[in-house]
Amino acid sequence: MSPKAAEKFFRSESRYRMLVENSCDIVFSLDMDGNIAYVSPAWQKILGHEPSEVIGHNFVEFVNPEDIAGIQTMVAAVIRTNSMQEATYRVNHVDGSWRWHTARVNRHRDDDGVQTIFGTAHDATERLHIEELMTQSEKMAMISGMAAGMAHEINNPLGAILQHAQNIERRVSADIPANVKAAAEVGVSLDLVHAYMQKRGIFDFIGHIRTAGIKASGIISNMLQFSRRSDAGAELVDLSAFLDKVLELAGTDYDMKKKYDFHRIELQRLYADNLPPVLLVVAGMEQVLLNIIKNAAQALTGGELPHQPRITVRTQVAEGMAAIEIEDNGSGMDEKTRQRIFEPFFTTKEIGVGTGLGLSVAYEIITKGHHGLIDVRSKLGRGSCFTIKLPLQGRA
Amino acid sequence: MTNSAITVLLVDDDDMIRECVTAYLEDEGFSVYAYATAEQALESIAAISPVVCISDMRLPGMNGEDFIVKAHTLSPVTRYMLHTGMLYSLSDELRFIGMKDDDVMLKPIHNLSKLVENIKHIAVVGRF
Numbered sequence: 001m002s003p004k005a006a007e008k009f010f011r012s013e014s015r016y017r018m019l020v021e022n023s024c025d026i027v028f029s030l031d032m033d034g035n036i037a038y039v040s041p042a043w044q045k046i047l048g049h050e051p052s053e054v055i056g057h058n059f060v061e062f063v064n065p066e067d068i069a070g071i072q073t074m075v076a077a078v079i080r081t082n083s084m085q086e087a088t089y090r091v092n093h094v095d096g097s098w099r100w101h102t103a104r105v106n107r108h109r110d111d112d113g114v115q116t117i118f119g120t121a122h123d124a125t126e127r128l129h130i131e132e133l134m135t136q137s138e139k140m141a142m143i144s145g146m147a148a149g150m151a152h153e154i155n156n157p158l159g160a161i162l163q164h165a166q167n168i169e170r171r172v173s174a175d176i177p178a179n180v181k182a183a184a185e186v187g188v189s190l191d192l193v194h195a196y197m198q199k200r201g202i203f204d205f206i207g208h209i210r211t212a213g214i215k216a217s218g219i220i221s222n223m224l225q226f227s228r229r230s231d232a233g234a235e236l237v238d239l240s241a242f243l244d245k246v247l248e249l250a251g252t253d254y255d256m257k258k259k260y261d262f263h264r265i266e267l268q269r270l271y272a273d274n275l276p277p278v279l280l281v282v283a284g285m286e287q288v289l290l291n292i293i294k295n296a297a298q299a300l301t302g303g304e305l306p307h308q309p310r311i312t313v314r315t316q317v318a319e320g321m322a323a324i325e326i327e328d329n330g331s332g333m334d335e336k337t338r339q340r341i342f343e344p345f346f347t348t349k350e351i352g353v354g355t356g357l358g359l360s361v362a363y364e365i366i367t368k369g370h371h372g373l374i375d376v377r378s379k380l381g382r383g384s385c386f387t388i389k390l391p392l393q394g395r396a
Numbered sequence: 397m398t399n400s401a402i403t404v405l406l407v408d409d410d411d412m413i414r415e416c417v418t419a420y421l422e423d424e425g426f427s428v429y430a431y432a433t434a435e436q437a438l439e440s441i442a443a444i445s446p447v448v449c450i451s452d453m454r455l456p457g458m459n460g461e462d463f464i465v466k467a468h469t470l471s472p473v474t475r476y477m478l479h480t481g482m483l484y485s486l487s488d489e490l491r492f493i494g495m496k497d498d499d500v501m502l503k504p505i506h507n508l509s510k511l512v513e514n515i516k517h518i519a520v521v522g523r524f
């Protein structure tokens with residue numbers, strides 16, 4: 001089309017209308033109070049509402065309360081600077097979920113002086129999600145390096161604590177000839193030294209040093225998972241049978257039975273029946289799923305939850321990946337918590353209940369050990385859903 | 397073989413680890429030589445010709461892996477073990493000189509009786 005022809009084409013209003021109505025982006029106009037005067041058909045395609053549910057309503061009725069201030073700031077800036085402005089906010093889909101939208105708006109004044117806000121908006125949910133996953137993986141890469149380095153530095157002093165405690169015990173034993181000889185040289189009886197230490201509980205103290213050291217070493221070895229990258233030991237596994245086994249394991253776990261009333265929780269299994277075998281490092285994946293199930297059980301224990309507590313385990317095949325979803329209808333979490341749960345030592349639980357390592361280890365095992373993805377959706381007061389995606393053979 | 401017949405050479409740059417492992421092994425009756433660097437250990441290993449040599453992985457200067465490869469040429473009768481804080485899988489070279497997965501012990505060793513057990517085991521296997 002020549003420039004001249006184009007100009008003629010665009011001058012006609014009906015053609016403008018055609019462009020607007022066929023646009024993938026939402027085109028909208030609002031009065032200066034924010035009431036919606038017009039939305040293009042893309043609104044219904046993207047968000048699902050009938051035009052009658054939208055026209056005449058105030059725009060902010062559809063916006064997440066946390067994002068309304070941002071929109072007001074944008075409109076104020078449009079009016080002040082008389083230029084195009086951009087904002088990103090969450091709008092309500094007809095199914096109740098929130099979608100991230102990015103809008104560009106400007107002000108228009110017609111010949112009679114009537115002012116209108118008009119703009120376009122598109123769905124940015126997917127892009128923002130991918131950005132979040134990328135920041136997440138950079139953050140985790142940095143933390144992994146730190147954790148592995150720290151774990152290594154701590155192992156030597158920890159070894160010294162554990163082993164010297166053991167040396168102390170042995171240096172008062174009469175079984176070792178050198179002890180007997182040294183005791184005779186300084187003129188004490190080893191039996192009496194032994195009896196004294198027993199009476200004053202010193203052997204118990206030494207035992208406690210060792211128990212504490214072994215516990216610390218357990219935490220460190222969890223942290224060292226961060227430097228484990230190989231998928232050594234992976235085998236092809238039938239996912240349904242594997243999940244059944246893990247659920248059974250969860251049911252026999254002492255903590256789960258005693259502290260979290262696991263038997264009270266309804267277990268729903270929705271397994272896909274067309275699942276090909278999946279390549280798993282069995283011990284690692286067991287640890288991941290047990291952590292997630294334990295978290296779910298914990299989220300179903302706190303406070304008085306009126307409903308029937310339930311954990312749903314779902315599998316499906318999508319886009320060359322096998323997906324495992326573990327959903328609970330427990331406490332859920334707010335957005336700030338959700339963004340941090342994969343960080344090592346991030347916990348909202350009381351000291352002694354959680355160390356905050358469960359999900360960070362899960363993250364490493366899934367992403368490094370299985371070249372998979374792990375992600376979470378959650379709604380405060382409603383529940384959480386963890387999704388693990390694992391590459392299927394030949395398509396990784 | 398009695399413990400006193402087993403000479404152990406230990407390489408670790410951490411003073412505390414050298415001290416506590418040496419104390420334990422000596423209490424068990426082994427003869428122990430301990431060094432802080434691979435270079436120092438290499439100067440003596442041929443003369444000592446220990447039955448078992450236990451090396452840390454991360455050392456200043458030469459690392460544990462390179463140390464064992466060199467030490468093996470100087471004292472081929474010695475059986476080698478790695479004592480390391482990092483998860484580690486044996487290199488082909490170390491496998492070639494006869495090391496097995498069990499010869500890698502992770503720090504911290506919770507109970508040194510396990511180390512003693514492993515030393516006695518490879519000392520005996522080494523005779524065949």
Ligand SMILES: Nc1ncnc2c1ncn2[C@@H]1O[C@H](COP(=O)(O)OP(=O)(O)OP(=O)(O)O)[C@@H](O)[C@H]1O
Pocket residue numbers: 291295296299328330331332333337341342346347348349353354355356357358359360383384
């Ligand atoms: N299903 C869930 N529902 C609600 N919150 C959850 C859920 N799963 C995890 N969280 C939140 O994520 C945080 C981190 O979980 P993570 O498993 O890493 O550590 P933890 O459970 O606190 O401690 P640990 O697993 O080491 O015992 C939890 O403290 C909790 O706030």
Ligand SMILES: [Mg+2]
Pocket residue numbers: 291294295354357358359
């Ligand atoms: Mg947990």
